[in-house]
Amino acid sequence: MPRRHHLAPRASILRLAPVQWETTVSYLQRLASRHHLDTAELLRGLGIPGPLLHPECTRPHGPYTSIELYLNPASRSLIADFAGIPEEHLAHALPQWNGHRDKPHAAPPKARLRLAPMHAVTGCPHCTLARTGQTHPVPQYLPDTALICQRHSTWMLGRHTLAGTRLPIEHASLRRAPEILAAHRAHVRFLKRWGPAADHALALAMNLTETWRRNAPADERIWPARARRIGDNKRARLWYALAREAITYPETITLAQFLAHHPRTLHARERPGHAHPLHTAVADLLGRPWLENPALYPDQFGNRITYTVGRHPYPRSRWPYRHNPYDPGPTELTKLGYQPPHPRAVPGKRR
Structure with a gap:
């Protein structure tokens, strides 16, 4: 007969504390x-x-x-x-x-x-080992500001699949990308200053940078180079889609601060035959001339960024592209623009 365990409903002598945000x-x-x-x-x-x-x-x-x-x-x-x-x-x-x-x-x-x-991502493995004494992964409902572990320079990527197959890569190393760690500190300061009202600017900036990443021209060098550094020069195209939020993170935070501070450029009018002043300001801010292309912006972009402090008090939880409460499954990499390379035909051996 199978062995059965009967536990008395009293306190166990083996205490086990939960990890913050654990499932x-x-x-x-x-x-x-x-x-x-x-x-x-x-x-x-x-x-x-x-x-x-x-x-x-x-x-x-x-x-x-x-x-x-x-x-x-x-x-x-x-x-x-x-x-x-x-x-x-x-x-x-x-x-x-x-x-x-x-x-x-x-x-x-x-x-x-x-x-x-909501999505649960695997927490920092180094912090998990120090907290629990075990290497077993601990899934956590991490807020957006906790997706980066400053102590161990780790980004929690979440769960991804490639053509429906599990992809066992859930963390990215930021040791060779100090600009991402600096952007995280700026992100925390931005939230402390603006509070819940910063969500509107962050969500809009995140949508824009993701659109730009997918439509970046061949002369864009910063994001592909950052992907190579994060992936340690291995499968750079894969990391360009896999670590998409980390790759565009510095520009996202810079753009969100620009949108929230409401400069006069936001309400400038476009002159015939010239680029829109708002597009020119964003291109100069991020150091990318190709961002002056109006096709890279949504319709009536100036009206979308009308921003009032306290107008959007909904709680801050996840990035809009990372988290969809109605789809708790993984993120498919092919939907992010990554196409796996076709395997080359192996020539037959000569006799």
């Missing part, structure tokens, strides 16, 4: 592994029935699908008591800990699996 599934997996169990055995031992499969989880989303475990109040209380950690501490560290829609009346312990409402 609930990851924390329960690490808690169960600490006691030489799997997640299902841990839940059964605590008197929590097996997690129900939400109907949304039956839809195919390809590899790397984000599945989260949602617990009702009774289940959260049992796990907190067993882990020996106050429930308010778990709720502070785990963003989806209180994600279950609690009913007003008391209900028995219950767990449910469903698609997560």
Whole structure:
């Protein structure tokens, strides 16, 4: 007969603290592994029935699908008591800990699996090793300012596929790209000064730089060179799409600050036979003359950047191209403009 584990609903002598922004599934997996169990055995031992499969989880989303475990109040209380950690501490560290829609009346312990409402990226491996003492990856719901680890010069890329196949590259090294680390410090200062109102400028700048990256002419040298440095001169075209946000990050932050500070150039009128003053200002700001081309800007661009402090108070969470709450699957590289090279035919050996 299979071996069964029965855990008393009392505090364990093996304490395991959660990692900040960690997913609930990851924390329960690490808690169960600490006691030489799997997640299902841990839940059964605590008197929590097996997690129900939400109907949304039956839809195919390809590899790397984000599945989260949602617990009702009774289940959260049992796990907190067993882990020996106050429930308010778990709720502070785990963003989806209180994600279950609690009913007003008391209900028995219950767990449910469903698609997560946001992307979870694998945290910095060096920080994970220092925090947990293990090399096992820890998925986290990182905010945009935490996607860069200044201490270890690492960018968390997230999950990607190539022609539907898993691509096991989730981090980029920034040791040879100090301008990206400097842009991150400027990003943090920008958010501290402008608060939630900075989101409008950041989102618009991110959309513009991604459009420019895809339509950059052959004389653009800075972004391809940055991709080669990030990828350590290996598969530069792949890294140009894979680390797209890191490659355009310095220009994104510079452009967002330009849009938020509302210079007079934003409202200048175009003269016949001359480039738009706004396009010329952006080209001079970023040092790229080819950005004077009006085709690289959306229609009525001047009206889109009308900016008022406090007009867009929605919370800051993810980049617009990185995160889509209605599609928690991975990002397909072929949709970002990367076409894998065709394998060359291997000539037959001569006899």
